Amino acid sequence: MIELIDTxxxxxxxxxxxxxxxxxxxxxxILAALGLVLALPLGIxxxxxxxxxxxxxxWPVTALVFVVRGVPLLMVIFWAYFFLPSVTGHKTDQFTxxxxxxxxxxxxxxxxxxxxxxxGLPRGQMECARSLGxxxxxxxxxxxxxxxxxxxxxxxxNQFVSTIKETxxxxxxxxxxxxxxxxxxxxxxxxxxxxxYGILGLTYFILCFGLSRLAYALERRLARRGASAAAAxxxxx
Amino acid sequence: MIELQHVDKWxxxxxxxxxxxETIHRGEVVVVCGPSGSGKSTLIRTxxxxxxxxxxxxxxxxxxxxxxxxxxNALRSRIGFVxxxxxxxxxxxxxxxxxxxxxxxxxxxxxxxxxxxxxxxDRVGLAHKARAWPSExxxxxxxxxxxxxxxxxxxxxxxFDEPTSALDPEMVGEVLLVMRDLARDGMTMVCVTHEMxxxxxxxxxxxxxxxxxxxxxxxxxxxxxxxxxxxxxQFLSDIRSPFARSSLTTP
Numbered sequence: 001m002i003e004l005i006d007t008x009x010x011x012x013x014x015x016x017x018x019x020x021x022x023x024x025x026x027x028x029x030i031l032a033a034l035g036l037v038l039a040l041p042l043g044i045x046x047x048x049x050x051x052x053x054x055x056x057x058x059w060p061v062t063a064l065v066f067v068v069r070g071v072p073l074l075m076v077i078f079w080a081y082f083f084l085p086s087v088t089g090h091k092t093d094q095f096t097x098x099x100x101x102x103x104x105x106x107x108x109x110x111x112x113x114x115x116x117x118x119x120g121l122p123r124g125q126m127e128c129a130r131s132l133g134x135x136x137x138x139x140x141x142x143x144x145x146x147x148x149x150x151x152x153x154x155x156x157x158n159q160f161v162s163t164i165k166e167t168x169x170x171x172x173x174x175x176x177x178x179x180x181x182x183x184x185x186x187x188x189x190x191x192x193x194x195x196x197y198g199i200l201g202l203t204y205f206i207l208c209f210g211l212s213r214l215a216y217a218l219e220r221r222l223a224r225r226g227a228s229a230a231a232a233x234x235x236x237x
Numbered sequence: 238m239i240e241l242q243h244v245d246k247w248x249x250x251x252x253x254x255x256x257x258x259e260t261i262h263r264g265e266v267v268v269v270c271g272p273s274g275s276g277k278s279t280l281i282r283t284x285x286x287x288x289x290x291x292x293x294x295x296x297x298x299x300x301x302x303x304x305x306x307x308x309x310n311a312l313r314s315r316i317g318f319v320x321x322x323x324x325x326x327x328x329x330x331x332x333x334x335x336x337x338x339x340x341x342x343x344x345x346x347x348x349x350x351x352x353x354x355x356x357x358x359d360r361v362g363l364a365h366k367a368r369a370w371p372s373e374x375x376x377x378x379x380x381x382x383x384x385x386x387x388x389x390x391x392x393x394x395x396x397f398d399e400p401t402s403a404l405d406p407e408m409v410g411e412v413l414l415v416m417r418d419l420a421r422d423g424m425t426m427v428c429v430t431h432e433m434x435x436x437x438x439x440x441x442x443x444x445x446x447x448x449x450x451x452x453x454x455x456x457x458x459x460x461x462x463x464x465x466x467x468x469x470x471q472f473l474s475d476i477r478s479p480f481a482r483s484s485l486t487t488p
Binding site: 122124125127128129130131132133134135138142143146147150 | 285287310311312313314315316320324337338342386387390
């Protein structure tokens, strides 16, 4: 085990870098982080479109969400890999392909989380904001979304954790992320698959667990404002 | 100040407002009462276009509020609206609840807005709660903050939609007192309420509604002591002595 780690740790972490393209765990982290950063705003935009009063905005996005949700991620990756180049005319590299697939796929799921978060608020919040004279956009941005995002946090984290694990599907199109590298190592060592894949599993676990804990801490910090005050009042009452 | 001309509203096939024609003058305090489902809330929600109407016209300050090109946000910013459920924004402090709209819509600086809000919070007796979160307040306090928040836009007209119906009985008084003081300062007010004591003491005029129609319009004195319409008589006797209702006494 020690010997295995000793020999391959750098390859596992960064792939062939600096002698070749960046890969390994570093690539997985970058892919996941970029995926989250890009999918979240797109997901919020899709979610807003899903609850929008304007049909021309609501319908196409609703259709997109239903289509994406109805196919496996693997299929979306294949589309991005084989179909996208035939449309754009030039070949997209594996990283961008995977990133596009991840962002589109996750944004569709995030859209539903955002929609549920907004719908879950009392109708009076939007109504009241509008009655003060705030426009729909401002009411959404200043009153509805801040509350909705807070209540969505656990579901968002769930989706983010999925995103981290979904990056492993990059293996299918030969992206040198950490699962791909692990498989390469396994091919070279050949005799110790349990250990190689054990380490791979542990790596994903640490990433996901870390994110969950981070989000939980954030959740607690946000809840400390309004909610704890309410709890204190209930105890004293 | 508000003029309704033959206003009709349907919820699908349900006729919620039936040919309502009514004028509310500047400085007037009007109480709208009637049994539940009679269209009282619907009526005042049409004044700032929270509810669309199907026919008729509503003029606020002589301006048709359904005219094309009318800025509905500007219209609403000139009409304070107080909801039954308070609807304070729970993610903002009491002070921020009161400064949000003035900063965004009147272009006030934070300092100016804070000053205006604190003066109003003081008026409703809650200046000391400015830094509190809405969840830390009682229902009565929340509703008073909601009134201060509406006043922070300095509207010449205030609408109250059953402002005390969601409150525990002991908190009703503090909200009504704030409303009474507001009325005494000359605010134009339309209040949907079941608080008949408030109506008698504060209102200039009472509108009685049933089944989407305004059946009676009278001074509080006339309405409570000499109701004309049989439905109004029934309504008043029901709220005065609920145990005398035939539906309760006969098995």
